Amino acid sequence: MTRAEAADLPDDGAPKTPDRLRRRASRLLSQLTARSDRLINEGLAQVDARKWHYAVLASLQDFGPGSQATLSGRTGIYRSDMVGVLNELAERDLVERAPDPDDRRRNVITISARGRRHLRRLDKVLDDLHDELLAPLSPAERGQFVQLLTRLLDHHTRTPDPA
Template sequence: MAARLRRLPTRLLSLAATRSDRRVHEELTRADARKWHYAALATLAEFGPASQAELSSRTGIYRSDLVAVINELAERGLVERAPNPADRRQNIITLTARGHERLGTLEELLAGLEDELLAPLSTTEREQLTRLLAKLVYG
């Protein structure tokens, strides 16, 4: 690879993201899950029950796509969907006990994958990389 390509941060970031995304997709597929499953479960675990609109906003999953994600999770008993008592037009999504267990399994899988992908980095370098990426993403 040309030296100027090896020094170009945007190219390196893109290559690392592509590799990471591919491996995450492969491992989650093996576990019969998708990234959006994890995002929805993790968000419900952290913030508690939410309307579909709130869950869409908090996860970044488009509302139209979120309906399919919630359907898949509900079919597996990982979330429950119930009408909002304050607004019957709205559904409230709640994480089930089985959903908490599934989230734990997916977190273990992703932690192992992070260890694989970040193996060349020390603990300090991993923490620094996380801080720098968060700064790039969130400002």
């Protein structure tokens, strides 16, 4: 081992990260989100689903059928990406896509019985995955965490940057 290495590396070889870096909320968010996304994606993949599937199905279940644009608004998925998501859902017979007789530009998307069943399953899967995600936190802390995130997101959703 060279002299330079001895200066850089602690005895166990674990690399040290500066505190000012480690404490930055933006960095914590990025890193945690990366882990969270992977956890959720892998979990959903095991039941042949993606998180967008859940968003669309839940939105259909809770607010009824709608056009692709409507779903886009309800779920936050861009309408450019919605196409692919609905293709996947239709392939699996979880939704039906039919032309709207009242407005021939639109498709009316409806959740199927199978879709409803699948949604119930996804809800369970996601509950478990979030249990894993939030494992180190007590129930009270989980509530706090969600609350803080919500407030921050709301703030930045309704307050666009003046740039």
